[in-house]
Amino acid sequence: MDNAIFSELESESIEIIREVAATAAKPVMLYSIGKDSSVMLRLAQKAFYPGPIPFPLMHIDTGWKFREMISFRDRTAKQIGFQLVTYTNPRGAAEDIGPITHGSAYHTDVMKTEALKQALDLHGFDVAFGGARRDEEKSRAKERIFSFRAPGHRWEPKAQRPELWNLYNTRINAGETIRVFPLSNWTEADIWQYIRQENIPIVPLYFAAKRPVVKRFGQWILVDDNRLPLESGETPEIRMVRFRTLGCYPLTAAIESTAMTLDEIVAETLGATTSERQGRIIDHDGAGSMERKKQEGYF
């Protein structure tokens, strides 16, 4: 893959990011600490260089992120010097809602979707960047780059605004918000090759290492710490694993891999026979589940 493609993808993303900065009243960039967020962060740096990123980054902390993700987040914020806002749903924290005790659907609903809506309302953010890509999932492939949310953050997939050329209509009425996806036209392979080309720091969990895991529903779940109660007869075994995608633990499964360098990860990605979201338990809740979650305000 040559630089011309990156120049094209990169330039399109930078244009989108600048357009928001130029037109939004109070934008925010959602930062999930994953590989896509890391690329989006680099693009934001490029968009405004030599100035700083003119909006804060926000992390919705479900309380169930891998420990390495949180330390990576804080290190990155310090290094780059962006303004970091974090938010956890206070109700969820008070009731100790977790994926194991309450199930993945409820946990995601309260700690991600609900929390995101609360945080956007609390700070009055009118435009929020997300790192979603169209190649990830069928309903994402249908979404505009500038995706409008009715009051209450609802997505109405049947009533999306036309989006012609690079002319993004950013006008909204009171109570409406926009989700903006600068990485819409990137593929998983593009993301990895760009990380390699630009030498972008990413969470070490993406690289294969020997880690303690247990097998559940045919997938490898990392035993990150004692938040994961072991079932009777279950003993963690040590395997060479890595993550293709990082979400909430234990809702994201690891894959067996020996890819310890970016070159090896790129090679593995190009030869992959399953999609990256296979490791996301949330997508398997039923056909159309992502669309439903998005309608309710999930990113």
Next chain:
Amino acid sequence: MDTLRFITCGSVDDGKSTLIGRLLYESKLIFEDQLEALKADSKKFGTQGEHLDFALLVDGLQAEREQGITIDVAYRFFATPRRRFIVADTPGHEQYTRNMATGASTAEAAVLLIDARKGVLTQTKRHSRIVSMLGICHVALAVNKMDLVGWSQLVFDEIELAYRRFAEDLSFDTITAMPLSALEGHNIVEPGHADMPWYQGPALIQWLETIPTVDRDRARPFTMPVQWVNRPNLDFRGFSGRIASGSTRPGDSVRISPSGVATRIKEIVVLSGPNTEASAGHSVTLVLEDEVDASRGDVIADATHPVESADQFEADLFWMSEHALLPGRRYAALIQTKSASVVITHIKHHIDINTGAHLAAKTLALNEIATVNVSFDRLVPFAPYLENKRLGAFIVIDKLTNETVGAGIIHFALRRSVNVHWQALEVTKAARAEMKHQRARCLWFTGFSGSGKSTIANLLEKRLHMEDKHTYILDGDNVRHGLNRDLGFTEADRVENIRRVAEVARLLVDAGLIVVVAFISPYRAERQFARNLFEPGEFIEVFVDTPLEECERRDVKGLYAKARRGELKNFTGIDSAYEPPESAEIHLRTTGLAPETCVDEIVQVLRFEESIRSRT
């Protein structure tokens, strides 16, 4: 390796989604878990019997899968060893044509599907006209479902001939007709098939791999619309944007439009260090030699080919709203990075989708195309769309709903800036209010002295101001310092006081403002008089209901004490009557309520009425 963006289009059920599913499948881009899901979905929703229903790979919305149709454009990605592709699968239903235009606007080629059994349909023609209008040069006429017409060469030839005849007045460079079966996979990857020995042309993939993507933009003179002025500190001032055409290097002479100021490029700044050259498609930040003035919406261009500016154009317009285009009405517009207000001053002709005939028209309905004259409220740097897409395309936005309602391409400027004959436009109250993006209102606050009218009114105004509403407060005390300084507090003077204020409020509402009147206004008759000056729904009476005891307890200005001592005559509530409203639109029982909560209540009522109005 370059990237080709293309669309699939055509009428309903011509097999667009199936074709894309087939392309993804054949280029080994369907992952195992996705194939498993497809098998399950094909059983549940499939329309192909025992076969895999490839359309389900692309129709990602629940409503689409249930109805077996495509509603919105889906973007998919695949690659062959020769090229990368971004394909937009667009819906065929006429109702969703605007979503098809969304996909087509960024495409360089179009695969136009035709059902071999049905031939060239109205929707085939509509899509062709839009594809042509948007400047797509290469079209593959994919005659699909050949399996259902017995692989007949005669059928194929007739369709090709009919289409070429129709497309004579369209502006395509090439039309390549090819027979195929997306369902069976014939002539998709491997050229030809034993069933069609008469066909010697390319397979679809070969066509996609080989059509030229001439980089016209790069060969043209340098232009870059300013998107963002980068000024992080006093020492740096850069102009950020995406280069629309040509290329530039440090030292190049440039001219800024519309100001016409000339300077040179000092530096091309990117994160990895200064660049020696940047060209069309690149997002860059330019530092200029001189301290010149340029802002978002201006265009920096090669000094020997400066970009023209004008405010009136002939353009083609594609209408995308259920509400018809109204000439003379003010819409918002976005052209490159410049926001403006526009009026379609004249519909020259509406274009008949079937025949291409030019028809007279007073308005433009959903999915119609017309050639129009459009007038911007400011000078706009531009280029004809066919020369420079980025400088010649604009969108039209409804100012009230903020919906994108039109897509336009500029043909040329109407050189009438010198000798301007403005269209005689009716400037009405509604037009003035619409320009302010609001509905003009009079919010009439009534209540005892000290009830909190001014406090709430001031908070309300701040809130509305933050929402970009244009407001004005008429406050009892302030008006008495000027306009009504000659009036006292007798009953007659109070009546005159209210009359004047009501008339002023009416003038301000006529100017399109949201006027907040905060007056004790104790008498029903005068409030009724004020109400009668306004149109139904315009006048909102707000009863600030604070009990007299509470007002007297607060006595912020010490007036109640004075009145009790007999130093103030005719004081409302003490020795002058207050007639509470019987049916105020908003009744604020303020006891125990924070002023902010009162404001919330008022704002809610305003929003509610707004939402009702936008639905009618």
